[in-house]
Amino acid sequence: MPELPEVETIVRGLNRGLPGRRVLSLDLRFPGIVRGSVEGFRSALAGARVDKIDRHGKSILLRPSDEKGSRPTVRFHLGMTGQLLLVRADAPVASHTHLVLRFDEERELRFRDMRRFGWVEVLEAARPLRLGPDAWTTDIDGLFQALRGRRGMLKHALLNQAIVAGLGNIYVDEALHRCGLHPRRELSGLPAARLRALCGAIRAVLGESIAVGGTSFRNYVDTEGSRGGFKGRLRIYGRAGLPCACGGLIRRMVVAGRGTHVCPRCQRPPRSAKFVLRHQKD
DNA sequence: GCTTACCTGTCG
DNA sequence: CGACAGGTAAGC
Numbered sequence: 320m321p322e323l324p325e326v327e328t329i330v331r332g333l334n335r336g337l338p339g340r341r342v343l344s345l346d347l348r349f350p351g352i353v354r355g356s357v358e359g360f361r362s363a364l365a366g367a368r369v370d371k372i373d374r375h376g377k378s379i380l381l382r383p384s385d386e387k388g389s390r391p392t393v394r395f396h397l398g399m400t401g402q403l404l405l406v407r408a409d410a411p412v413a414s415h416t417h418l419v420l421r422f423d424e425e426r427e428l429r430f431r432d433m434r435r436f437g438w439v440e441v442l443e444a445a446r447p448l449r450l451g452p453d454a455w456t457t458d459i460d461g462l463f464q465a466l467r468g469r470r471g472m473l474k475h476a477l478l479n480q481a482i483v484a485g486l487g488n489i490y491v492d493e494a495l496h497r498c499g500l501h502p503r504r505e506l507s508g509l510p511a512a513r514l515r516a517l518c519g520a521i522r523a524v525l526g527e528s529i530a531v532g533g534t535s536f537r538n539y540v541d542t543e544g545s546r547g548g549f550k551g552r553l554r555i556y557g558r559a560g561l562p563c564a565c566g567g568l569i570r571r572m573v574v575a576g577r578g579t580h581v582c583p584r585c586q587r588p589p590r591s592a593k594f595v596l597r598h599q600k601d
Numbered sequence: 602g603c604t605t606a607c608c609t610g611t612c613g
Numbered sequence: 614c615g616a617c618a619g620g621t622a623a624g625c
Contacts, residue, residue, distance in 0.1 A: 398608095398619090398621080399621095
């Protein structure tokens, strides 16, 4: 579900309420969301104080501590339909609520996930997250370097969290459309200037979405249960059959196994020998 | 590369 | 009823 702007909005909501709060109790209603040891997860949070919540890509990183110092980081990943809600402890518990954290305040943290693609885990300090640079970095040149020289279709590379962390199906389609690049185009063949433009478009579209609380296409809500405002600003995602700003008709196709939206007029299809061969039949 | 699997819900 | 859904991992 949530991509970088939605996760960023959630992290901001968590940081508004949780730092300084102590975990009073933990109700793990569906232990299947825990990766690794369930006991390790319980003890990582039991009695801990929340210092702050960070984000890298789509990963939410809760930093706990106690009297003795900092404790291992707890990572939340929201998968496709995950939600983190701050709600009054006396409010009824909604369906698909898998984890409840109670704090020394009226509101508790609830992790809901209808499809259960999300997870939580305790990070071992030694093992690094295998993620590329955060896609919303101000270091545009770092983004450029992470992508430069890689091989593969643009869409596939941008969805690969180990190359760049935080983009998903919506914002990949939006960023490619903004700079007139076809999702099937080969990354390694891109002129440097066009790759730089792509990095700029990624930064821009993520920032614009964060500014209005992300995109609620179906399930996404922030920690207060509010929907994001970016859906009406999407230029291509979910708009198959509608006209692009250029007047072309937006098409839907499958690229890298994902539903993909393309304007055939402003996103030129690739012209590589391989691509031409494969599509000569039609 | 593509397909499948993990899940539940919604839409046509 | 099948197709599809904001993600990731694993299998040819």
